[in-house]
Amino acid sequence: MSLKNVLENWSDYRKGHEQGGHHDYEHMWVMAVDLDKCTGCNACSVACYAENNLAVVGKERMMKGQGMHWLRVERYWDEPQIGGDDGQFQSAGGSFLPMMCQHCNAATCEPVCPVAATYHTPDGLNAQVYNRCIGSRYCSNNCPYRLRYFNFFSYYEESWPEPLNQQLNPDLSVRDKGVMEKCTFCVQRIRTAKDTARREGRAVQDGDAVTACAQTCPTQAIVFGDMLDKESRVSKIWAKQQVELGKTKQVKANPELRGYRILEGLNTDPCIMYLDRVREV
Amino acid sequence: MSGNDINRRDFLKFMGLGGAGAVTLSGCDMPTTVTLEEGKEEVVSYLAPEEYVIPGIGVWYASTCQQCPSGCGVHGRVREGRVLKLEGNPDSPVNAGVLCQMGQASLQGHYNPDRITKPxxxxxxxxxxxxxxxxxxxxxxxxxxxxxxxxxxxxxxxxxxxxxxxxxxxxxxxxxxxxxxxxNNAVAEAVNAEMFGSAQPRYNLDKAGAVLSFGADFLATWVSPMHFSQQYAKFRTGNRGVLIAVEPNMSLTGANADMWVPAKPGTEGVIALGVANVLISKKMVDGSVLPVDALATISQYGVDKVTAETGVGGDVLVRIATYLKERSPSLVLAGASAQSNTGGSQVVAAVNALNILLGNVGKTIGAEDAFPxxxxxxxxxxxxxxxxxxxxxxxxxxxxxxxxxxxxxxxxxxxxxxxxxxxxxxxxxxxxxxxxxxxxxxxxxxxxxxxxxxxxxxxxxxxxxxxxxxxxxxxxxxxxxxxxxxxxxxxxxxxxxxxxxxxxxxxxxxxxxxxxxxxxxxxxxxxxxxxxxxxxxxxxxxxVANSQGSLNVKVGDLAQVADKAGSDFPMHLAPAARAGMYDGRNANLPWLQEQPDPITKVFWDSWAELHPSTAAKLGVKEGDFIRVESAQGSLEVQVYVYKGVHPDVVAVPMGRGHDEYGRFASREKGVNPLKLIGGDVDAKSGELALYSTKVRVSKTGRSAEMPRLGGSESQVGRRLVSTVSADVYRRTEGGGNNVA
Structure with a gap:
């Protein structure tokens, strides 16, 4: 890419995903997270620890930002879209935001990996191949959402003293130091669903594959499914909210609809749509 | 195999056909009359798995979560003889498939390395x-x-x-x-039994248009959180109910409220009667549903008196009353901070009277079902x-x-x-x-x-x-x-x-x-x-079949008990309960220790919540250690400063500060606020007045980095958690428009 080319095509820069690329997707797994229903209760995060063999790193390492929470619930006190909160007290509650890998279709982490350890699968997942990863951490540096977690140490040595190790999920590995990891949309559950469907000689149906977080959510704020299945619950929610994949800017017939993608302006084309929190004002 | 179409796969298929396999092998000195099926009952594998067990395939069995008393149904995934993951039982009438963080983490109790194994x-x-x-x-x-x-x-x-x-x-x-x-919910149970003839009436948040919670953290620790979380999800869809929380420090429920009002513990009853007073004096409701004595008591709690006693302004009372009336039927609840006080029974009586006045009984509050x-x-x-x-x-x-x-x-x-x-x-x-x-x-x-x-x-x-x-x-x-x-x-x-x-x-x-x-x-x-x-x-x-009865309403004395003033110990201690550590029983579960608290985002340690004005008076900022002293003892703990706590309250959540309880509970100790609680009880029920203890707070001069999930408290104008007004929501997704 010559400088001349970059300058001449500046407005198209990082908009390649609008052309759809050359992928022939089997599935396109996406989520819809209704922030008005999300209570910030942490159930999703603990379910993720249980499902995905996430290491417990302890207080000191958590303080150094080494927590391995693939799904973390962020909390903000201000609400800039409705004028914030300048009074003496909180006039309303806080704002909770469950953040997991956004499985961007134009992922900024993918092209920077020197060994192609992170790549896009035909399921539309942003995958991490652990035994290919050399730990350059370029991907983590390039993720605008800060949702990649690096094994700086062999956390497993202290995380599961016997017999806690007996709880480990045999469907996926325990990661050792030097490896990057992150939310996989519970790829082992997707694989089980696909295998089961194939064994039964049918297509994967909506609800066959559910991530651990979506399954346990006490208010069912998280909906997971296949965007290519037009009848799936999640694709109907996206359609109803007039949010489309592969767009750098959403043009909504009704601009008041709540669906949005976080930091969409960076043209990462994330696969998680959030629905605005609602407040009585 | 020229001219012959049998490939390797077909060959194996034939092999698999039992008798056919034997025929195929007839040239290999095998008896041609015996099939693989014959005599198979005499062949027993050393590795015979138990029924249904297929290596690599998880089987789900139903059981019940014991992590708190609400009794959620679970399905446990069992693979190769070990239970690996819990999910809510989708058929359970309590939790219908969902599970909270404590239920998810209960596996770590089962596999805990500190279990006692011998008598x-x-x-x-x-x-x-x-x-x-x-x-x-x-x-x-x-x-x-x-x-x-x-x-x-x-x-x-x-x-x-x-x-x-x-x-x-x-x-x-x-x-x-x-x-x-x-x-527990014991004070409310005693008062409910007296006023409604039902100790634990059934609540229908999903049928309410507005919920006023006086410290009832129904999304996290109050009564049956997973059941109420599902009702809450319905409450928020369609025409979207309004949630108002009145409490000393922000609970998870308060953190989801549309309107959050700080209150000193024990003054919730005065606020409830103030709302009742507004409803009656502004002729929003018909007061005649209450007996004359009760009305006379309510008439004493005019806006000025309520503001003087609680600091809650008349405009706030009117706003609450308007929500409750306009979005009728509503529901008013009293949780720990409201009922665990020296006058707790009276607070619950006032809350129940407000429900009666608003006509909620029989709509959002029903009689309990007793197990036969x-x-x-x-x-x-x-x-x-x-x-x-x-x-x-x-x-x-x-x-x-x-x-x-x-x-x-x-x-x-x-x-x-x-x-x-x-x-x-x-x-x-x-x-x-x-x-x-x-x-x-x-x-x-x-x-x-x-x-x-x-x-x-x-x-x-x-x-x-x-x-x-x-x-x-x-x-x-x-x-x-x-x-x-x-x-x-x-x-x-x-x-x-x-x-x-x-x-x-x-x-x-x-x-x-x-x-x-x-x-x-x-x-x-x-x-x-x-x-x-x-x-x-x-x-x-x-x-069991639903045999919903009706409630018998009886209203007694509603007068509130005034708080004891003390100059030595000017502040209220709120030993708040949080899901996660709960009452301390979960401090040995590392997943829960590592989870940042939803409100303060602190992990692995205790904290004290202070209002910015109180912190400024003391000269402390986030991370500084303060000493909290009561007549019973003292403790030192790091401060988290925010606007979700009453200025006269210091909140130190319970659950940490174990002397024993295994490696995870004692590794990063934290403090136990229950060791500051005196012996005061609610006079009527004899229940411990958990929120009536007064304390003195002072600066220690020590400071350290707060063990807290980092990052900004503000979105700095970015659209991370975006917010819209309820009017917009009702216009676009209200009524039958909702898809999510």
Whole structure:
């Protein structure tokens, strides 16, 4: 890419995903997270620890930002879209935001990996191949959402003293130091669903594959499914909210609809749509 | 194979066809008359798996979560004989498939490295491992000589274990079964029984248009959080209800409120009567539903008086009243911070009166369903039970005390002085899984199987419609051969005490099976005993028909009790309960220790919440250590400063600060605010006034980085968590438009 080319095509820069690329997707797994229903209760995060063999790193390492929470619930006190909160007290509650890998279709982490350890699968997942990863951490540096977690140490040595190790999920590995990891949309559950469907000689149906977080959510704020299945619950929610994949800017017939993608302006084309929190004002 | 179309795959297919395979191999000196099917019953693999077990494939079994008393149904994924993951039971009337963080983490209790695996008896001052026979013999001999001076001190219980415990207690002549829970709804239960004729009425948040919560953290710790979370999701869809929270410091429910109002603990009743006053004086409701005395009391709580006593302005009262009226039917709830006060009963009475005034009774509040088999009914916990036990122990009433599923030496208020009183009990028998404070102070320790290794039944303390008896069944073999289930221990003890009617049961499983066979036909629904037993275990619960009655409304005196003023200790202590650590029982679960608290985002440690104005007065900022002193003692803890706490309140959540309880609870200790609590009680119910303790807060000069999930408290204008007004929502997605 010559400088001349970059300058001449500046407005198209990082908009390649609008052309759809050359992928022939089997599935396109996406989520819809209704922030008005999300209570910030942490159930999703603990379910993720249980499902995905996430290491417990302890207080000191958590303080150094080494927590391995693939799904973390962020909390903000201000609400800039409705004028914030300048009074003496909180006039309303806080704002909770469950953040997991956004499985961007134009992922900024993918092209920077020197060994192609992170790549896009035909399921539309942003995958991490652990035994290919050399730990350059370029991907983590390039993720605008800060949702990649690096094994700086062999956390497993202290995380599961016997017999806690007996709880480990045999469907996926325990990661050792030097490896990057992150939310996989519970790829082992997707694989089980696909295998089961194939064994039964049918297509994967909506609800066959559910991530651990979506399954346990006490208010069912998280909906997971296949965007290519037009009848799936999640694709109907996206359609109803007039949010489309592969767009750098959403043009909504009704601009008041709540669906949005976080930091969409960076043209990462994330696969998680959030629905605005609602407040009585 | 030129000219022949058999490829490798086809060849293998033929091979697999049994007899055909034998024919194919006929040239290989194999007998051609014997097929692979013949004689197969004589071939038994050394690796014969149990029924249904396919290596690599998870099988889900139903059981019941024991992490709090609300009784959520779970499905446990079992693979190669180990339980790996829990999910909510989708058919459960309590939680319908969802599960909270504590339920998810309960597996770490089951697999906890600090579990007690052998019975222990105190010999020469130290707990020494002994055989089960020796331990049981010691217990039996002491119980035999105790002449009925035996007490049971347990957490909330129900079902067949509770029934068996009653049988045992009756057999040995004991009368006292104390059911103690730190996090309880006991004051409200007493007042509800008086005013509605129903201790734990059924709430329908999903039918309410507005919910006013006085510290009722129904999304996290109050009564049945998973059940209410689902009602909450419905409450927020369609025409979207309004949630208002009035509390001393922000709870998870408050953090989701549309309107958050700070209140000093104990003044909630005054605010409730102030709202009632506005409703009546502005003619928004018809006051005649309340008796004349009650109306006279309400008329005294005019806006000026309420503002003077609580600091809540008239505009706020009017706004609350307007929401409640315009979005009728509404629902008003009173939680721990409102009811655990010296005047707690009066606060709940005022809250209930507000519900009556708003016409909510019969709409969003209904009568409870009682489980038809009385001997299995829930024994809900209270803190008065612990006080009664302590009093009896102090008076020397108990030669033997059994302690199960509760840790009073950690959770008892300092004012109760339990350590000295418990020491007066001759023999303390702990039925326990973990080396917690109380277990390590016992004379006999009987190691119990985990809830996922044991049989049992539970009737939830809050029975939702179509709810019933939950079945708890083992999800795997016990990790240790030397632990026993609670029911089995009780059965052995009861048999030794001469309960001959129990001799027919070889173990608790047999007792349970017989108990199911003995259920009334109305519950069995025409099934045979075997079918009913099998169906119940498969489903994980036994549903009962809904027999919703109606509530009888009776309103008594509504006058509020004024707070005791104290100049030495000017601030209120809020020992808030949080999901996660709960009452301290979850401090040994590393997943929950590592979870940042939803509000403050602190992990692995305790914190104190202060309002910015209070912090400025003290000259402290986030991360500074403050000393919190009450008449009972003091503690030092780091400060988190934010605007979600009343300026006269310092909130130090309970659950951490264990002296014992295994490596995870004691690694990063934290502090235990319950050790600052005095002995004040709610005068009417005798319940501990958890929120009435006054404290003095001072600066220590020490400071350290706060163990908190980092990042900004502000979105700095970015669209991360975006917010829209409810008007916009109702316009675009309200009514039938909702898809999510």
């Amino acid at each position: 222990m008896v105190r010999k020469g001052g130290n707990l020494t491992e002994v055989s089960w026979e020796e331990a049981i013999e010691l217990v039996n001999s002491k119980v035999g000589a105790a002449n009925g001076k035996v007490a049971m001190l347990t957490g909330a219980m129900s079902g067949h274990q509770a029934e068996l415990m009653d049988t045992y207690l009756a057999k040995i002549g004991g009368k006292d079964h104390f059911v103690y829970e730190t996090i 088999v009385k001997s299995l009914a829930p024994r809900r916990g209270s803190s008065a039970a612990l006080a009664a036990f302590a009093k009896g122990a102090d008076a020397g009433d108990y030669e033997v005390a059994f302690i199960y599923n509760t840790n009073p030496l950690y959770s008892a208020p300092a004012g109760l002085e339990l350590n000295g009183k418990l020491a007066k009990v001759g023999l303390k028998v702990a039925l326990s899984m973990f080396p917690d404070e109380t277990t390590l102070a016992a004379d006999v320790v009987l190691p119990l199987a985990s809830p996922y290794e044991d049989w049992g039944t539970q009737v939830p303390g809050y029975l939702p419609s179509e709810g019933g008896l939950n079945v708890q069944q083992p999800l795997m073999r016990p990790l240790y051969s030397t632990v026993k289930g609670l029911g089995d221990v009780l059965l052995v003890l009861a048999k030794a005490a001469g309960a001959e009617e129990l001799n027919q049961y070889a173990d608790f499983y047999a007792y349970l099976q017989a108990g199911f066979a003995a259920m009334p036909a109305s519950i069995k629904g025409g099934m045979s005993d075997a079918e009913f037993w099998s169906k119940s275990r498969q489903k994980g619960f036994v549903a």
